Amino acid sequence: NAGVTQTPKFQVLKTGQSMTLQCAQDMNHEYMSWYRQDPGMGLRLIHYSVGAGITDQGEVPNGYNVSRSTTEDFPLRLLSAAPSQTSVYFCASSGGGQGVVTEAFFGQGTRLTVV
Amino acid sequence: AQKITQTQPGMFVQEKEAVTLDCTYDTSDPSYGLFWYKQPSSGEMIFLIYQGSYDQQNATEGRYSLNFQKARKSANLVISASQLGDSAMYFCAMRESSGYSTLTFGKGTMLLVSP
Numbered sequence: 001n002a003g004v005t006q007t008p009k010f011q012v013l014k015t016g017q018s019m020t021l022q023c024a025q026d027m028n029h030e031y032m033s034w035y036r037q038d039p040g041m042g043l044r045l046i047h048y049s050v051g052a053g054i055t056d057q058g059e060v061p062n063g064y065n066v067s068r069s070t071t072e073d074f075p076l077r078l079l080s081a082a083p084s085q086t087s088v089y090f091c092a093s094s095g096g097g098q099g100v101v102t103e104a105f106f107g108q109g110t111r112l113t114v115v
Numbered sequence: 116a117q118k119i120t121q122t123q124p125g126m127f128v129q130e131k132e133a134v135t136l137d138c139t140y141d142t143s144d145p146s147y148g149l150f151w152y153k154q155p156s157s158g159e160m161i162f163l164i165y166q167g168s169y170d171q172q173n174a175t176e177g178r179y180s181l182n183f184q185k186a187r188k189s190a191n192l193v194i195s196a197s198q199l200g201d202s203a204m205y206f207c208a209m210r211e212s213s214g215y216s217t218l219t220f221g222k223g224t225m226l227l228v229s230p
Contacts, residue, residue: 031216042119042206042220050216058217090160094216103150104210104218106160 002026006091006107013081013114021076021110023091031094032074033104036060036087043090049074081114088112118142119207121221128197129229135182136192136224138207146212149190151181154204154223163205166190194226202228 007022025032033048035058045058049068063085065077074093078085088111092104120139128134140149151163166174166181174181182191194201204225208218 033217035218035220040222042222043208043218044220045217048217088158092160092218102148102216103162103165104216105162106152109158109160111158 004091004093004105004107006089006110008110009108011110011112013078013112015081015083015114017081019078019081021078021089021091021112023074023076023107024072025074025091025093025105026072027093027095027105028071029093029095029105030071032068033058033092034064034066034074034076035090035092036085037090037109038087046076046089078112083114086112086114117221118219119209119221121207121224123224124222125225125227127227127229128194130199131196133193133195134197134226136194136205136207136226138190138192138221140188140190140207140209142188142209142211144211144213148210149181149183150208150210150218151179151190151192152206152208153201154206155200156203160206164192197228199228199230202226 004025030051034046035043037043044060047066049055055066090109091107094104147168149166153161164176164179166183178195180193204223206223207221
């Protein structure tokens with residue numbers, strides 16, 4: 001039972017490069033989210049999805065794109081990496097629905113450094 | 116205004132003692148859930164305990180309990196009989212039913228357990 005799988009675990013990018021952080025879950029969860037964690041800031045929501053084909057912005061969406069073509073996958077794209085995007089990225093998924101509160105399951109995280 | 120406030124950047128406790136990590140929250144949603152996650156130095160997010168806004172009793176999970184005071188909007192985590200392995204960052208988070216299963220996190224409390 002893999003849960004939430006993120007790849008890669010570590011990545012170094014040069015300023016201006018693009019890349020995709022992968023996230024897959026095998027729990028048939030409708031809800032998936034991306035967070036970034038910066039020192040002293042906790043985790044902040046980047047984008048989220050309530051189902052295949054439906055995405056929306058969170059607190060800090062600038063510089064990132066997402067899509068959700070399947071229930072299982074929710075990739076996060078950095079269009080043109082900037083040093084300010086150096087962070088640890090977490091993908092999370094959860095079941096339930098609006099009005100139903102359930103725990104979120106997190107991936108192992110991706111440590112991204114932009115130089 | 117911050118939705119989740121953790122006022123203790125760091126806490127120290129001796130092994131076998133109990134410790135309380137503070138969390139206050141702000142919401143106008145009558146239905147919400149409060150979560151505590153542990154993040155050890157290895158970086159993964161580990162779910163500890165959950166309290167629903169309509170739950171009559173405080174949640175407990177082994178050595179973890181949640182001191183839920185709804186009128187004061189506080190959801191403090193109590194760890195009994197601390198162990199060295201409890202040394203980690205602890206995050207309080209909230210999910211509002213009006214949201215789409217996304218979490219709002221506090222900035223975290225670093226707990227260090229000494230022998």
